[in-house]
Amino acid sequence: NLGIGLMVGTGLGIFIKAIVDKSRLFFKNRSADKPKATEPTLLTGNRRWAFLALLALVVVVLTIGTEITLLQALVTVLGIYLTTHLAAMLTGQTGINPMEIFGILVLLAIQILWQPSTIGAFSIAAVTAVACGLTGDMMNDLKSGHLLGTRPAAQFIAEGIGGIVGAVVAVIALLVLKDTLGGFGSELLPAPQARAVTAMVGGLGHVPAFLLGAAIGIVLYLVKVPAATLGLGVYLPVSISFIMGFGALALLLIRKISGKRLSQAITDRTSLVASGFLGGEGITGVVLAIISMF
Numbered sequence: 672n673l674g675i676g677l678m679v680g681t682g683l684g685i686f687i688k689a690i691v692d693k694s695r696l697f698f699k700n701r702s703a704d705k706p707k708a709t710e711p712t713l714l715t716g717n718r719r720w721a722f723l724a725l726l727a728l729v730v731v732v733l734t735i736g737t738e739i740t741l742l743q744a745l746v747t748v749l750g751i752y753l754t755t756h757l758a759a760m761l762t763g764q765t766g767i768n769p770m771e772i773f774g775i776l777v778l779l780a781i782q783i784l785w786q787p788s789t790i791g792a793f794s795i796a797a798v799t800a801v802a803c804g805l806t807g808d809m810m811n812d813l814k815s816g817h818l819l820g821t822r823p824a825a826q827f828i829a830e831g832i833g834g835i836v837g838a839v840v841a842v843i844a845l846l847v848l849k850d851t852l853g854g855f856g857s858e859l860l861p862a863p864q865a866r867a868v869t870a871m872v873g874g875l876g877h878v879p880a881f882l883l884g885a886a887i888g889i890v891l892y893l894v895k896v897p898a899a900t901l902g903l904g905v906y907l908p909v910s911i912s913f914i915m916g917f918g919a920l921a922l923l924l925i926r927k928i929s930g931k932r933l934s935q936a937i938t939d940r941t942s943l944v945a946s947g948f949l950g951g952e953g954i955t956g957v958v959l960a961i962i963s964m965f
Contacts, residue, residue: 675867676881677902679779680888682772685757688893733798738791743781747795750777751802758803759810767897768807771864774800775871782871792872800864805834844957851960861911918945 726748733744754773762768774796781787781795809830816826852859856866884902891898904912922941 672870672877672880673884674902674905675870676884676886677888677891677898677905678769678772678867679775679881680885680890681769681892681898681902682776683885684889684892684898685761686776687889689757689760733794737794738788739794740785740787740791743785743787743791743795746781746784747777747798750780751799754799754803755806758806762807762810763814768803770800770803770807771796771867773803774798775868778868778871789872793868796868796871800868805830847960848956851963852956 730741730744730748733739733747734741739747754777758768758770758773777799778792778796782792787795809826812826812830813823815821816823848860849855854860855862856869884905888898888902891901904915925941
């Protein structure tokens with residue numbers, strides 16, 4: 672509960688900082704004598720109505736396809752609008768996108784007003800987390816496409832296709848892993864983000880520890896300490912946290928030996944190697960799970 676509180680506190684800190692920054696900018700522009708520049712927008716004319724129609728369709732789908740009520744769906748869509756903005760901002764500024772934390776925050780906001788069913792609560796957190804995750808991925812992809820000279824319109828089409836195909840493939844892969852590795856939450860599939868959401872839906876075991884962690888997380892984020900990473904380290908099993916810490920120490924040692932001139936180049940190379948480790952482990956796990964089914 673302390674680790675979950677630290678992660679949720681980070682999300683609250685993000686909201687607080689965003690509100691403070693926007694308020695400062697608003698009052699600064701208001702007090703300035705210079706006329707405020709008009710920002711270009713894509714939502715003009717028919718596009719605005721199409722966007723509103725799409726939002727209405729999303730609300731209808733959430734209401735009909737899940738156990739989320741109409742009012743809960745409206746608040747969920749509003750929460751997604753806010754959290755995806757923050758997800759895009761954080762991805763651009765830090766490269767980190769705590770999408771499960773945003774899902775928990777929207778769920779907490781709805782739980783203050785209503786008591787959604789178990790399936791409804793999971794649906795709210797899942798839809799929000801997936802939306803924030805896709806937003807962060809799209810920001811990274813658009814950046815890469817810009818560097819390569821790719822047309823953004825083509826990337827949007829590819830992202831849409833990838834989102835649909837990826838959803839189907841990911842569900843199949845997760846079901847295979849679940850059936851062959853003992854289910855989610857087991858030693859082989861700890862699923863810390865999913866367990867954090869489960870704790871929020873099913874009730875916290877130690878509320879004071881959660882509140883303490885949330886308060887510490889807010890303060891740490893505001894003083895620019897990665898509280899979400901700290902919370903994840905507290906929450907994860909020791910076996911996983913130890914390996915993550917070992918990797919960080921190895922990188923620090925390599926940087927120390929290489930010196931400042933080669934530090935950035937080595938960091939880029941080690942990031943590629945680390946990505947290979949993650950991808951290789953994931954692919955190997957899926958392949959072994961499929962083999963074990965026969």
